Amino acid sequence: xxxxxxxxxxxxxxxxxxxxxxxxxxxxxxxxxxxxxxxxxxxxxxxxxxxxxxxxxxxxxxxxxxxxxxxxxxxxxxxxxxxxxxxxxxxxxxxxxxxxxxxxxxxxxxxxxxxxxxxxxxxxxxxxxxxxxxxxxxxxxxxxxxxxxxxxxxxxxxxxxxxxxxxxxxxxxxxxxxxxxxxxxxxxxxxxxxxxxxxxxxxxxxxxxxxxxxxxxxxxxxxxxxxxxxxxxxxxxxxxxxxxxxxxxxxxxxx
Amino acid sequence: xxxxxxxxxxxxxxxxxxxxxxxxxxxxxxxxxxxxxxxxxxxxxxxxxxxxxxxxxxxxxxxxxxxxxxxxxxxxxxxxxxxxxxxxxxxxxxxxxxxxxxxxxxxxxxxxxxxxxxxxxxxxxxxxxxxxxxxxxxxxxxxxxxxxxxxxxxxxxxxxxxxxxxxxxxxxxxxxxxxxxxxxxxxxxxxxxxxxxxxxxxxxxxxxxxxxxxxxxxxxxxxxxxxxxxxxxxxxxxxxxxxxxxxxxxxxxxx
Numbered sequence: 001x002x003x004x005x006x007x008x009x010x011x012x013x014x015x016x017x018x019x020x021x022x023x024x025x026x027x028x029x030x031x032x033x034x035x036x037x038x039x040x041x042x043x044x045x046x047x048x049x050x051x052x053x054x055x056x057x058x059x060x061x062x063x064x065x066x067x068x069x070x071x072x073x074x075x076x077x078x079x080x081x082x083x084x085x086x087x088x089x090x091x092x093x094x095x096x097x098x099x100x101x102x103x104x105x106x107x108x109x110x111x112x113x114x115x116x117x118x119x120x121x122x123x124x125x126x127x128x129x130x131x132x133x134x135x136x137x138x139x140x141x142x143x144x145x146x147x148x149x150x151x152x153x154x155x156x157x158x159x160x161x162x163x164x165x166x167x168x169x170x171x172x173x174x175x176x177x178x179x180x181x182x183x184x185x186x187x188x189x190x191x192x193x194x195x196x197x198x199x200x201x202x203x204x205x206x207x208x209x210x211x212x213x214x215x216x217x218x219x220x221x222x223x224x225x226x227x228x229x230x231x232x233x234x235x236x237x238x239x240x241x242x243x244x245x246x247x248x249x250x251x252x253x254x255x
Numbered sequence: 256x257x258x259x260x261x262x263x264x265x266x267x268x269x270x271x272x273x274x275x276x277x278x279x280x281x282x283x284x285x286x287x288x289x290x291x292x293x294x295x296x297x298x299x300x301x302x303x304x305x306x307x308x309x310x311x312x313x314x315x316x317x318x319x320x321x322x323x324x325x326x327x328x329x330x331x332x333x334x335x336x337x338x339x340x341x342x343x344x345x346x347x348x349x350x351x352x353x354x355x356x357x358x359x360x361x362x363x364x365x366x367x368x369x370x371x372x373x374x375x376x377x378x379x380x381x382x383x384x385x386x387x388x389x390x391x392x393x394x395x396x397x398x399x400x401x402x403x404x405x406x407x408x409x410x411x412x413x414x415x416x417x418x419x420x421x422x423x424x425x426x427x428x429x430x431x432x433x434x435x436x437x438x439x440x441x442x443x444x445x446x447x448x449x450x451x452x453x454x455x456x457x458x459x460x461x462x463x464x465x466x467x468x469x470x471x472x473x474x475x476x477x478x479x480x481x482x483x484x485x486x487x488x489x490x491x492x493x494x495x496x497x498x499x500x501x502x503x504x505x506x507x508x509x510x
Contacts, residue, residue, distance in 0.1 A: 042298035042327075043360040050448070050456040072297075072361075077457060081445045102373050102489045105298040105366075106327075114491070118357050118440060138508070145506035153503055156496040158438070176505040180492040183413070185373060190336045193305070201305040202332060229505065231496035234357045236369070237435040241411040241486035248408055250431040250484065251400035253393070 002028045003147070004087035004116075006074045007095065008038045008108025011056055011066040015094035015128070018136030020063070022144055023091075030087065031056075031064025032078035034071060034108075043111040044070045051077060071112035079119055089147055090116035093126030094139045098164050100218040100228070101184030101209070110232070113160035118234055122150050123160040129222055130167035138173075139165045142227060155231075162230040164222050174225035181230050182217025184209050257283045258402070259342035259371075261329045262350065263293045263363025266311055266321040270349035270383070273391035275318070277399055278346075285342065286311075286319025287333035289326060289363075298366040299325045306332060326367035334374055344402055345371035348381030349394045353419045355473040355483070356439030356464070365487070368415035373489060377405050378415040384477055385422035393428075394420045397482060410486075417485040419477050429480035436485050437472025439464050 003023050007016045011033035023029045035054065052068040065082055067074045071092060079086060092112035099107040109125045116123035124146050128139045146163055155161070162181075166173060187210050190202040213220045218228045258278050262271045266288040278284045290309065307323040320337055322329045326347060334341060347367035354362045364380045371378035379401050383394045401418055410416065417436075421428060442465050445457040468475045473483045 037303070040300045040302045042296070042300070042366065044297040044299045045295045045361055045459065047295045047459060047461075048292070050458050051445075052454070052456050073459070076443065076459065077445055080443070081447070081457060104491065105369065105489060106300055111297065111360075114360065141509050142506065145509065149503075149506040153500065156493060156499070159493045159496045162491075170508060173508055176508065178497060178501045178505065180494075180497055181490050183489075188331060188335070190306075190332055192336070199307075201307050202336060203305050204300065204302060204328070204331065206302075227508070229500075231493040231500060232491035233493040233496070234360060234438075234491075235436050235493070236359065236417075236487035236489075236491070238411060238414045238486040238488040238490070239435075241414045241488070242433060242435055244411070245408065245484075245486060246433045248404075250433065251397065251404040253425060253428055253431065253482070254396050254400065 002085055002087045004078055004090045005029060005031045006033045006071055006092050006112045008034065008071045009096060010034050010037045011064060014134050015096055015136055018094055018140040019091055019143055022140035030083055032067060032074045032082055033064060034074060035066040035068050038070050038108045040106045041070045041108045042106050043072055045072050046070060071108040072115040075112050075115040087121060089150060090121050090123040091126060091143060094136050095127040097127060097131050098129040098222060099125060099127040099162060100164055100222060101182045103185055104162060104181065110162055114232060114234060117158050117160040122155045124163055125160065126163045128165050128167055133167055138170050159231045159233045162232050164218060164228045166222055166225055168225060172225060173227060176227045177221050179216055179218045179221045179228040179230050181232065182213030182219050184211055184213055184219035257340055257342045259333055259345045260284060260286045261288045261326055261347050261367045263289065263326045264351060265289050265292045266319060269389050270351055270391055273349055273395040274346055274398055277395035285338055287322060287329045287337055288319060289329060290321040290323050293325050293363045295361045296325045296363045297361050298327055300327050301325060326363040327370040330367050330370040342376060344405060345376050345378040346381060346398060349391050350382040352382060352386050353384040353477060354380060354382040354417060355419055355477060356437045358440055359417060359436065365417055369487060369489060372413050372415040377410045379418055380415065381418045383420050383422055388422055393425050414486045414488045417487050419473060419483045421477055421480050423480060427480060428482060431482045432476050434471055434473045434476045434483040434485050436487065437468030437474050439466055439468055439474035
């Protein structure tokens with residue numbers, strides 16, 4: 001079985017290597033990942049610049065391809081140019097930091113998985129709810145269970161799994177649940193500074209997440225110690241609002 | 256009434272100016288837009304660089320703020336730092352080129368509207384289905400009708416309207432419809448080239464759109480000459496797949 005690995009933290013990230021180690025023994029693994037860190041790029045693709053591709057070795061052996069683009073670029077160029085055979089599954093991660101609630105729209109990790117789903121591949125994004133530890137053991141093991149789950153049960157066309165894992169010792173994990181995407185989001189502000197020449201600039205600061213959701217949503221379940229799995233797709237249509245406004249008279253064209 | 260205008264083609268784009276002209280007579284209009292073209296950036300935000308903000312004048316008068324970031328950055332910094340009063344509505348556009356189907360996930364135009372919706376504002380993205388003409392008359396007029404529609408009928412919290420307008424003379428427009436987001440997408444490929452030093456690089460090429468959908472979907476309706484309005488939100492959950500997998504045994508944690 002063929003697995004394509006990518007991420008948004010860049011090809012040298014330990015979370016990606018943890019997946020490589022977990023799968024390369026009994027899967028045919030390819031790595032195609034951004035050359036540099038690409039967090040918060042969302043579903044960006046690169047149209048105004050050409051993409052460069054560079055082979056990366058690890059311990060003297062070929063490890064994968066570094067691409068001068070975004071996670072979505074990596075998936076596209078992997079399956080359309082770089083790989084000899086299409087992958088059976090695409091995994092993106094392991095991300096340092098959760099990807100839940102509204103914030104998944106900013107996530108490069110998640111966008112790589114949804115891009116793979118667009119292109120017709122089974123895919124999952126794997127995120128670990130921490131910015132500190134680099135112990136990916138449990139998350140890497142669980143990723144293997146996710147791949148087996150998808151191979152056994154299939155996955156709806158165009159859908160990817162968004163998996164979030166608490167950074168807890170195995171015995172403290174409360175279980176695994178299927179959750180829907182919730183409303184939680186980072187509360188942000190800008191910090192205004194002056195540069196040495198007196199010019200103003202701003203840093204976007206991510207503050208604490210606003211917890212907003214019911215126990216069946218990703219962030220609330222994750223915070224209670226559960227591993228969460230959310231099937232996500234390309235469709236942003238708000239069906240409730242569509243149903244409501246379809247009963248109204250649409251805006252008129254004035255000529 | 257206060258309207259915030261932004262886009263992804265950059266502050267000097269004529270489509271943005273068309274909205275400015277359409278609204279500035281009887282609305283209080285603010286313009287906060289990217290300094291340069293930011294197409295296909297999706298819902299990217301800028302974390303690794305500070306943002307610069309520059310005042311832009313047009314015809315000797317203050318026109319708006321140019322931000323060294325993405326459309327989503329522009330909306331955030333506008334409402335959190337630059338504007339004295341919150342807008343009653345945020346409009347993104349008028350984009351040169353439609354934003355329909357799966358491709359809206361790549362769209363900077365659409366991401367500005369969804370970002371505004373995240374932040375609690377009423378919002379719409381306006382796109383004209385052409386890359387050639389710069390006649391925004393009908394699209395700008397219709398944008399006024401969209402704003403009136405939203406003011407009269409409200410808009411569900413967290414939801415924005417994605418509006419696509421055919422590039423046709425008014426008498427050839429077939430009507431206005433509420434449509435769901437369809438499956439259409441650009442068929443892409445990479446063009447491999449060699450630079451003057453013999454190194455390989457790749458350009459991502461967008462080919463023709465794969466038409467894929469029923470008449471109630473955005474691209475199919477747009478192609479039939481209809482103006483389409485799609486309510487979109489942050490939630491990527493695939494409900495059908497969630498319902499299906501909730502009946503299955505979840506992947507197990509191996510310790």
